[in-house]
Amino acid sequence: xxxxxxxxxxxxxxxxxxxxxxxxxxxxxxxxxxxxxxxxxxxxxxxxxxxxxxxxxxxxxxxxxxxxxxxxxxxxxxxxxxxxxxxxxxxxxxxxxxxxxxxxxxxxxxxxxxxxxxxxxxxxxxxxxxxxxxxxxxxxxxxxxxxxxxxxxxxxxxxxxxxxxxxxxxxxxxxxxxxxxxxxxxxxxxxxxxxxxxxxxxxxxxxxxxxxxxxxxxxxxxxxxxxxxxxxxxxxxxxxxxxxxxxxxxxxxxxxxxxxxxxxxxxxxxxxxxxxxxxxxxxxxxxxxxxxxxxxxxxxxxxxxxxxxxxxxxxxxxxxxxxxxxxxxxxxxxxxxxxxxxxxxxxxxxxxxxxxxxxxxxxxxxxxxxxxxxxx
Amino acid sequence: xxxxxxxxxxxxxxxxxxxxxxxxxxxxxxxxxxxxxxxxxxxxxxxxxxxxxxxxxxxxxxxxxxxxxxxxxxxxxxxxxxxxxxxxxxxxxxxxxxxxxxxxxxxxxxxxxxxxxxxxxxxxxxxxxxxxxxxxxxxxxxxxxxxxxxxxxxxxxxxxxxxxxxxxxxxxxxxxxxxxxxxxxxxxxxxxxxxxxxxxxxxxxxxxxxxxxxxxxxxxxxxxxxxxxxxxxxxxxxxxxxxxxxxxxxxxxxxxxxxxxxxxxxxxxxxxxxxxxxxxxxxxxx
Amino acid sequence: xxxxxxxxxxxxxxxxxxxxxxxxxxxxxxxxxxxxxxxxxxxxxxxxxxxxxxxxxxxxxxxxxxxxxxxxxxxxxxxxxxxxxxxxxxxxxxxxxxxxxxxxxxxxxxxxxxxxxxxxxxxxxxxxxxxxxxxxxxxxxxxxxxxxxxxxxxxxxxxx
Numbered sequence: 165x166x167x168x169x170x171x172x173x174x175x176x177x178x179x180x181x182x183x184x185x186x187x188x189x190x191x192x193x194x195x196x197x198x199x200x201x202x203x204x205x206x207x208x209x210x211x212x213x214x215x216x217x218x219x220x221x222x223x224x225x226x227x228x229x230x231x232x233x234x235x236x237x238x239x240x241x242x243x244x245x246x247x248x249x250x251x252x253x254x255x256x257x258x259x260x261x262x263x264x265x266x267x268x269x270x271x272x273x274x275x276x277x278x279x280x281x282x283x284x285x286x287x288x289x290x291x292x293x294x295x296x297x298x299x300x301x302x303x304x305x306x307x308x309x310x311x312x313x314x315x316x317x318x319x320x321x322x323x324x325x326x327x328x329x330x331x332x333x334x335x336x337x338x339x340x341x342x343x344x345x346x347x348x349x350x351x352x353x354x355x356x357x358x359x360x361x362x363x364x365x366x367x368x369x370x371x372x373x374x375x376x377x378x379x380x381x382x383x384x385x386x387x388x389x390x391x392x393x394x395x396x397x398x399x400x401x402x403x404x405x406x407x408x409x410x411x412x413x414x415x416x417x418x419x420x421x422x423x424x425x426x427x428x429x430x431x432x433x434x435x436x437x438x439x440x441x442x443x444x445x446x447x448x449x450x451x452x453x454x455x456x457x458x459x460x461x462x463x464x465x466x467x468x469x470x471x472x473x474x475x476x477x478x479x480x481x482x483x484x485x486x487x488x489x490x491x492x493x494x495x496x497x498x499x500x501x502x503x504x505x506x507x508x509x510x511x512x513x514x515x516x517x518x519x520x521x522x523x524x525x526x527x528x529x530x531x532x533x534x535x536x537x538x539x540x
Numbered sequence: 541x542x543x544x545x546x547x548x549x550x551x552x553x554x555x556x557x558x559x560x561x562x563x564x565x566x567x568x569x570x571x572x573x574x575x576x577x578x579x580x581x582x583x584x585x586x587x588x589x590x591x592x593x594x595x596x597x598x599x600x601x602x603x604x605x606x607x608x609x610x611x612x613x614x615x616x617x618x619x620x621x622x623x624x625x626x627x628x629x630x631x632x633x634x635x636x637x638x639x640x641x642x643x644x645x646x647x648x649x650x651x652x653x654x655x656x657x658x659x660x661x662x663x664x665x666x667x668x669x670x671x672x673x674x675x676x677x678x679x680x681x682x683x684x685x686x687x688x689x690x691x692x693x694x695x696x697x698x699x700x701x702x703x704x705x706x707x708x709x710x711x712x713x714x715x716x717x718x719x720x721x722x723x724x725x726x727x728x729x730x731x732x733x734x735x736x737x738x739x740x741x742x743x744x745x746x747x748x749x750x751x752x753x754x755x756x757x758x759x760x761x762x763x764x765x766x767x768x769x770x771x772x773x774x775x776x777x778x779x780x781x782x783x784x785x786x787x788x789x790x791x792x793x794x795x796x797x798x799x800x801x802x803x804x805x806x807x808x809x810x811x812x813x814x815x816x817x818x819x820x821x822x823x824x825x826x
Numbered sequence: 827x828x829x830x831x832x833x834x835x836x837x838x839x840x841x842x843x844x845x846x847x848x849x850x851x852x853x854x855x856x857x858x859x860x861x862x863x864x865x866x867x868x869x870x871x872x873x874x875x876x877x878x879x880x881x882x883x884x885x886x887x888x889x890x891x892x893x894x895x896x897x898x899x900x901x902x903x904x905x906x907x908x909x910x911x912x913x914x915x916x917x918x919x920x921x922x923x924x925x926x927x928x929x930x931x932x933x934x935x936x937x938x939x940x941x942x943x944x945x946x947x948x949x950x951x952x953x954x955x956x957x958x959x960x961x962x963x964x965x966x967x968x969x970x971x972x973x974x975x976x977x978x979x980x981x982x983x984x985x986x
Binding site for chain 1: 553554555556557558559560600601602603604624626627639640641643785786787789790792793794795796797799801802803804807823824825826
């Protein structure tokens, strides 16, 4: 463990830049924290804190100058590893024949992700299961993921909608990063405890000539972690969620949710693990050039489950059910663990204030369950 | 015909690229169903498929559709796809002519477990276009007829003119010792065959239930009733296999559209043993 | 046809599976063997219904006349199945035409004879009616599925 000063952090970022990485990190824009390209540590939002609640987000000024005093906003790292729009291939027609040029995996400068939270580290691991570890890896994802340098930041102040501790995905990051920083802002001192998580992370830290961490620094950090662990205001109820697809599959509670859910798909857009996509064909006006594009899709769209003759999931009720049961139950069948990392984004960004933890609890905690057991 | 494919980094082959193939022949089976025979060219050698698998068929400038392969797995120089004209891509395919070029990628999906049928009676039950992914099974069984006991094909269609592969159905009955019973929902006086639902045909064949392996494919409701009937007659449920359909967009497990409860139809399906999906079939709007 | 042969034929027909020996004797009195050539009309829509057929071999097509389209065949009855129960229900008239699609052999049971025996022996009547009810139920289920037109996708119903 080393200790970096503000200059040390600036140096860390500029070293990465000089090594050819494109820095992506939190920036302040339009009243929210937005992931964007950084030119230096000066671009990081200084002295801001987030207030997050179901359907509500705002930034408030902190009493200190912390650079990472917020948690996660509507952006997740998903949009860099698995871009919202990707050209899969370009095709050119000549006579009756056509040629295909692959386009997914086109190289660009590798990314260095600055400020990745533990929940988002886990989310990347989950996306790996979809795009990297299956029978047909996605070439673009594999390349971007392999090249990405990850500088994680330990969460010491969970937000109002966070519930990573109940999903065992945080608040403390224990792996999956090249470097992990813990910000210590204490009176006049502004330091970062830095831990190397990989060989290249350790090498980079060594090159910054930072001083080694002393027991005081570590103690301060531990104090923050301990406090963080006590701060969570919500949790995913523990226990087996499979009744949601079993005995409660046609429960009246789904109708309650359907009355509130707008099927707006915000939750799927902000979720760091939602991976559904659709594929589209575009042509130019001459009809001799076509492109095949993949773009993010959402199971909340009406046509998501279309088969010849109609849509299988015809109502908001069944589409919400599909989303939550895929996230909490079927992900386990498909990939071995739940697809939810407890980041709280779906709760914050839902205009109808629907809370995934509350809905899960409504089904599996018997005291809360509605007495209406009629099927929809 | 050139297919220039640039190398992809990290040695990962791009699963979304389509290979151009030539349309050799088009047969209209009925008013809205046609079979394309595709010349695989120099892809014929490396391309191998198992009965029940499907390809993603690509129309330049329009898009892709998942279509089961309905030809003989032994003959990969020419591939058949029987297509129901029902959406943008399939309508575009319906307008293609001999000599036109379309794209293919595949094969994808699970296949009918033909090994499970060795030494047993095989009952193939299909309705409408459901016979298409089962035709490769019949070819495979007929090729080694002695390995199987009875082979029964039960097939239902809307009307006599809607039936697929009419000539072959007769050929199977006459030349391959395959009991073939065909029924339609309605017909005119020139139709001398059965009229009624395909499950009604079970009345005319005495199934040796415990010795029977069943492959079922057709509209989901038809498969539901068929499965009930097979159960009623004592066919063990792990001897019954179905081919399920959902919205297949990528065929490689990314897009999430084909999910049927916990399973991706493009990965674990489309062919499933009944015990795996029976509980899922009971759930409405899954 | 010898009575013993007819008894055996009756005993072998699936419709009468489990029928008691005593009731079989009652039935025998109404039974005779019949054979229809291919394309023979067995009965016509509107005619008086007075026979209950147990089909042994071949196939009978049920037709309804569709003005403008001719006769449409909406059902076939095959070996082991039964044809017609209008003899049981007033006004005892056929609701469709029955034609032998191929050469067909059946046991014909006289309708009036059956009705009288059902009335005088309620145990016998119950046995016959119970079996008929089962046939009607399975016929209804099949008809419902045929009604769904599950193989046909009507283009106007397909949403793009």
